Amino acid sequence: QCAARALGIPPELIHISETATDKVPNTSPTAASVGSDLNGMAVLDACEKLNKRLAPIKEALPGGSWKEWINKAYFDRVSLSATGFYAMPGIGYHQETNPNARTYSYYTNGVGISVVEIDCLTGDHQVLSTDIVMDIGSSLNPAIDIGQIEGAFMQGYGLFTLEELMYSPQGMLYSRGPGMYKVPGFDDIPGEFNVSLLTGAPNPRAVYSSKAVGEPPLFIGSSVFFAIKEAIAAAREDEGLNGDFPLEAPATSARIRMACQDKFTNL
Incomplete structure (x- = not known):
């Protein structure tokens, strides 16, 4: 999309070919949600070089098509390949050598509200609804970005409510495989799941005013954890118990059940 927009073509x-060191020997990994930021700006850098080379041809053939311009450039022996590179400016924090630099170029923000229902006898829970609003600047592709937000939320949901590592006294991992280590499934998706993108908030620090969206929405999964804790507090108050209590993540069925104290948990 960045290349098509920069070159003005469909x-x-x-x-897009696979990344390999025979093409770009020092490319950065797609980590920390900066894939679009780094690669998108590098693509723009390369496209600007091509546009400058093609500018005289476009001026000579103002009514021509992209294929006609490229054909003309080929026979005029104009280079039709370019390498782009981008290094995010103003970052590089180091506690000792560069203490005044920024750690990140910008921040991606969002807010989420989840409504849950718990079963005080079994410790089971159900996410009735989740509403999320994310500030991701001017989205490059809203359909992809909303999918990223939904996926990251479900990963965070698993982190805060399901996925628990259990070890034996000797240090052997008990929770091995899907039978013991539970990850979110289709039934765990909120019954009503609404994701909205904040509008009118461009980000001048990234490609086409966008923002990274891969990992930031993960923490919004904690809204389910805190909704569960609120539900447990309500159940405890109905029993005349103190609404203040400890609850560690993940909020598994066992922890929910034991937090909903009654005569059975005290046996």
């Missing part, structure tokens, strides 16, 4: 004409 996305169907863009082909």
